[in-house]
Amino acid sequence: MDLSAHPTVERLKRRNRPIAADLGEPLDAAWLRRVVLDAGADDVGFVPIDRPALDDQREEILKAFPRTRTLISIVVRMNREAIRAPARSIANLEFHHVGDVVNDLTRRVVRILEDSGVRALNPAMGFPMEMADFPGRIWVVSHKPVAVEAGLGRMGIHRNVIHERFGNFILLGTILMDAEVTQYDRPIDFNPCLECKLCVAACPVGAIDPDGAFDFSACYTHNYREFMGGFGDWAEQVAGSKSALDYRRRVTEPESASMWQSLSFGANYKAAYCLSVCPAGEDVIGPYLTDKRAFMNETVVPLQEKEEVVYVLGNSDAEEHVARRFPGKTARRVGNSLRPRRVDDFLRGLPLVFQRKKSAGLSATYHFTFTGAEQREATIEIRDQRIEAREGHHGRPDLCVVVDCATWFGFLAGEKSLLWALLRRKIRLHGPPRLLVKFGRCFPS
Ligand code: B12
Ligand code: SF4
Secondary structure, three states: OOOOOOHHHHHHHHOOOOOOOOOOOOEOHHHHHHHHHHOOOOEEEEEEOOOHHHOOOHHHHHHHOOOOOEEEEEEEEOOHHHHHOOOHHHHHHHHHHHHHHHHHHHHHHHHHHHHOOOOEEOOOOOOOOOHHHOOOOOOOOOHHHHHHHOOOOEEOOOOOEEEOOOEOOEEEEEEEEOOOEOOOOOOOOOOOOOOOOHHHHHOOOOOEOOOOOEOHHHHHHHHOOOOHHHHHHHHHHHHHOOOHHHHHHHOOHHHHHHHHHHHHHOOOOOOOHHHHHOOOOOOOOHHHHHOHHHHHHHHHHHHHHOOOEEEEOOOOHHHHHHHHHOOOOEEEEOOOOOOOOOHHHHHHHHHHHOOOHHHOOOOEEEEEEEEOOOOEEEEEEEEOOEEEEEEOOOOOOOEEEEEEHHHHHHHHOOOOOHHHHHHOOOEEEEOOOHHHHHHHHOOOO
């Protein structure tokens, strides 16, 4: 279709406006930095799309915005005392407010760029995400590795980015932009994390190991009780209740009220204590350096001693952690909502739900052969309390498991019985069955 005579094109020509801006020259980094800081950011850095650190997410970024040439990483500070408060409504107000600030300011910067003829896009700080992909990768861009590359901090033991001045009291945002800039940033050359392990001591579910390993399912089950997965479990409690009285037996009144609050005002985090207690960062470290014991008593102990319900999965390391470390807290078992339905999600999800302590003493290689809807092979190795899942068959197996996909994922979701599947030969084992039982013990129920 020839649009050269269309009224819009005619008007553009009459006003002498370019049909498509051709920047040619890179944007001035100092100008862009000023624009972002004036919009309300506390720090900003620039990363080119071809940085090797972005290799594992470049495809996703380009899927969201194929013209991406530069990533603008931004930091917005959170008020520290709010994040430390044992009354978590105060902390949640700060999380939500600063989250909105990040989204507002990235949007404002994109508008300024758009008005300057530069195409750009601002993915969410957190939510909304691509829930159609749940329980796979639901976020568009991983802000943490971008911020690290942009020189805005490094990840501490608790896997949050610690800014050299503001510590971990920050939220992150990223803008994808179709232009180069005159100067890019580089990661800082030291890690502000002090390795004090206060985050390890404060986490109610023991999600952070002193060696930096992270028990994703423990954090996700408790801290995210009123987000996607926990909400699904709550909805199943509603559906499964025979009467109002039965519902009241399953869900306490404070829990119903809290779920209402999350649905009305935005989902609330249950903990985030790892951020609350972190003393790292130039502006933060003073009180800790002055008197470590007083800092502990003021910031860590009130969270450790807070009497509260802690949500855990059955057969989880977290359940034992609460009982062992926090007598004032009550562990409450809830349903597991991470149910893979595809081989990729299963393999990717295994390290996320792996229970390190429960795997003690197990050293085995498993060959999985998936049949039915997906014809795939995978090797899963468990040794030294670590798990590795790989595509294809590798090494000598201690147990071979041949499974029909629908049956296997149905079994994992609690919809099908293992005994039924074994009898119907939907799951076949070559090797000692006890190894399958031991495999099962490494995961929560
Ligand atoms: C997924 C996610 C989570 C997950 C996993 C956490 C994690 N360590 O990555 C859960 C739900 C547990 C979580 C918890 C929290 N999060 Co969060 N989260 C994200 C998100 C959406 C992506 C994280 C990411 O980049 N992962 C990839 C790599 C870099 O991370 P990784 O640690 O190597 O690997 C983990 C993930 O890949 C994850 N994973 C892998 N597959 C899947 C699949 C699903 C369905 C999910 C949910 C996760 C998941 O598990 C891995 C093992 O830990 C970002 C927002 C964003 N769009 O970037 C915020 C973000 C990382 N979260 C943030 C915050 C503040 C929190 C909490 C404090 C929330 C709170 N207020 O209570 C806690 C802190 C827990 C902790 N110690 O890490 C901030 C961190 C700010 C900072 N200073 O670094 C971010 C950057 C949001 C933001 N815009 O500021 N979060
Ligand atoms: S609390 Fe201590 S160990 Fe944990 S991230 Fe902060 S500085 Fe590092």
